[in-house]
Amino acid sequence: MKTIVIVVFSIILLAGAFLLGGYYYLRHRLQRLITLKYAVVGPLIKKLAARETVTRTEILFMVQDPSLRHAVYRVLEAYNQSDLFPLEFFTIEKGAESFLVTWLEFPTELGRAPHEIELYTTVDLNEREDQTYYVFKYRMTGDHWAAENNWMLGVAGPYDSESLPYDTPRRIFSRFYSVDRISARGEVQWVHENI
Structure with a gap:
């Protein structure tokens, strides 16, 4: 019994140290x-x-x-x-791009701005009101872990007819999927339903 308590306590301490180290790294x-x-x-x-x-x-x-x-x-x-x-x-496009890049460079995402980014398309979702999402394709180069994915999709939105260019979008996200893995509409639908 004493051995089990020591093992469990050791695991808790190691997990705590790992989490604390991760926190300080992110900070x-x-x-x-x-x-x-x-x-x-x-x-x-x-x-x-x-x-x-x-x-x-x-x-x-x-x-x-x-x-x-x-x-x-x-x-x-x-x-x-x-x-x-x-x-x-x-413009809303330039504002959406800015919010997405800022999100991508956060340490828990890409950790830096993408090397290249451009508007891929816009996707309209018509539910209660017009909702336009801006879908960008972006990529990393060099030795970054995401460089192997080539062009990936990122989403910012929704925007409507009353949105101003630098209104903060309610949803900003990327699953780091390449453009050949999912359609822009599919990615927007996923982001709209899950974020």
């Missing part, structure tokens, strides 16, 4: 990600707070990176400067 990765993003957006915040002039060129440089795009829009909005946001990036 470290997330802090690193936030630090990297702030290194780019921080100077913009400081300039806006000091009421210094911000040029459209500075903003354009930042919003070309989808992982920064919605954060830059929110910062400009907070300082009543959203008119500086480039119009070519003020």
Whole structure:
């Protein structure tokens, strides 16, 4: 009996250590990600707070990176400067892409932004109201674990006729399935029903 208690206690301690180690690993990765993003957006915040002039060129440089795009829009909005946001990036497609990339780079997902991403298609679900999902294909290259999947599908939505470009979508997800494994409509249906 004493041996069983020792074994069970040891397993609990090992599981706890594993979970705690995983927590600290994720926390470290997330802090690193936030630090990297702030290194780019921080100077913009400081300039806006000091009421210094911000040029459209500075903003354009930042919003070309989808992982920064919605954060830059929110910062400009907070300082009543959203008119500086480039119009070519003020679309639902560009907003959905930004939210998906931010989700993908989270440490429990891809752990970094995809190397390439592009709009694959949109899928409309007509239930109670018009619901449009944006489906993107993206891929990783090099030695990343997802590089073997080639192009994969990711979903953001739903958006309706009253949605604004940087409204946060209710569903953002990817199962890391390649485009030849599932249809865009099938992936949207799964995300809509399960997320």
